[in-house]
Amino acid sequence: MELKITCIPGDGIGPEIVAEAKKTLDAVAEKYGHDMQYTDILMGGASIDVHGVPLTDEAVETARSADAVLMGSIGGDTTTSPWYKLAPNLRPEAGLLAIRKALNLFANLRPAVLYEELAGACPLKTEISEKGFDMLIMRELTGGLYFGERRTTEENGVRKAVDTLTYDENEIRRIAIKGFDIARKRKKKVTSVDKANVLDSSRLWRAVVEEVAKDYPDVTLEHMLVDNCAMQLVKDPAQFDVILTENMFGDILSDEASMVTGSIGMLASASLNDTKFGLYEPSHGSAPDIAGKDLANPIATILSASMMLRYSFDLDKEADVIDNAVKQVLKDGYRTGDIMSDGCTQVGCKKMGDLIVERIK
Ligand code: IPM
Numbered sequence: 249m250e251l252k253i254t255c256i257p258g259d260g261i262g263p264e265i266v267a268e269a270k271k272t273l274d275a276v277a278e279k280y281g282h283d284m285q286y287t288d289i290l291m292g293g294a295s296i297d298v299h300g301v302p303l304t305d306e307a308v309e310t311a312r313s314a315d316a317v318l319m320g321s322i323g324g325d326t327t328t329s330p331w332y333k334l335a336p337n338l339r340p341e342a343g344l345l346a347i348r349k350a351l352n353l354f355a356n357l358r359p360a361v362l363y364e365e366l367a368g369a370c371p372l373k374t375e376i377s378e379k380g381f382d383m384l385i386m387r388e389l390t391g392g393l394y395f396g397e398r399r400t401t402e403e404n405g406v407r408k409a410v411d412t413l414t415y416d417e418n419e420i421r422r423i424a425i426k427g428f429d430i431a432r433k434r435k436k437k438v439t440s441v442d443k444a445n446v447l448d449s450s451r452l453w454r455a456v457v458e459e460v461a462k463d464y465p466d467v468t469l470e471h472m473l474v475d476n477c478a479m480q481l482v483k484d485p486a487q488f489d490v491i492l493t494e495n496m497f498g499d500i501l502s503d504e505a506s507m508v509t510g511s512i513g514m515l516a517s518a519s520l521n522d523t524k525f526g527l528y529e530p531s532h533g534s535a536p537d538i539a540g541k542d543l544a545n546p547i548a549t550i551l552s553a554s555m556m557l558r559y560s561f562d563l564d565k566e567a568d569v570i571d572n573a574v575k576q577v578l579k580d581g582y583r584t585g586d587i588m589s590d591g592c593t594q595v596g597c598k599k600m601g602d603l604i605v606e607r608i609k
């Protein structure tokens with residue numbers, strides 16, 4: 249099979265982790281006779297440095313013409329990098345938001361799984377972590393506060409800033425349908441997270457999710473307020489299967505969910521539209537403090553590449569091979585610094601990639 253993939257190495261540790269993900273994809277391609285065709289585009293700070301903007305129209309078109317996009321990470325140190333002296337719409341993150349919107353990637357899937365081998369890195373008490381957990385956060389990605397009108401003004405010498413949180417029922421319905429579809433293939437439970445005790449947008453969210461649920465009698469639906477969900481994630485993460493939520497809540501809860509797995513360095517994500525097209529990226533950031541030092545954990549990006557094979561190309565067997573190679577490496581005791589624990593062997597980013605490739609071959 250021919251796979252046309254656009255890569256966005258990006259900033260910080262991005263280029264290192266994408267290189268390792270490509271290595272694993274190449275190993276799978278060799279084993280199963282696929283033809284991977286990569287085209288790189290610039291985004292974030294890397295694009296600002298060359299083009300003065302975080303994403304060009306040409307880059308969007310290149311991404312659009314591929315079957316899928318594999319991304320590393322974008323952004324720099326927000327206190328020291330010159331990128332953050334630019335107007336907000338010209339900063340690295342604006343490139344990421346723009347590509348999500350341009351490609352209509354409204355459904356963001358962030359699986360958070362506690363690997364048996366990493367149970368020691370889980371910050372929760374043993375009586376909680378020993379139950380294990382396997383949840384998927386389904387985050388709405390192209391609406392809400394991120395894309396509402398915003399402005400900063402000054403009235404009578406008083407500065408004022410406004411951000412607006414808007415959802416229409418169609419935006420809610422399409423993400424809810426994705427959530428229920430995925431739940432059907434998993435443990436058949438959807439926890440819809442909102443702030444319906446305060447926000448109108450959440451009350452509409454809840455109403456539309458209830459409507460969608462009627463078509464999925466085999467899936468259990470529960471509603472949870474976002475503050476309670478933040479608490480439940482550390483109290484009893486095993487209760488969750490699919491967490492369905494709006495953009496901002498999903499941003500925050502997915503970082504929390506990833507941390508209870510032991511490290512955000514393990515968390516993959518997929519951002520999908522209505523077709524098979526998707527953008528795949530680790531849930532973590534660009535970690536400028538360790539960039540270029542061969543210290544980054546490439547596993548989240550490698551698992552994102554596996555999600556790409558599964559969701560955009562229906563190559564489940566190939567994806568399983570990558571997932572199993574990652575599990576095997578962990579079982580064999582190899583760790584990057586972020587997940588290091590006593591008795592294990594610490595390795596760098598490149599070596600971790602090599603070890604995973606060895607187990608794919
Ligand atoms: C994420 C990131 C982005 C977001 C930032 C970099 C704009 O935190 O993908 O979770 O808030 O969506």
Ligand code: MG
Pocket residue numbers: 499500503
């Ligand atoms: Mg985030």
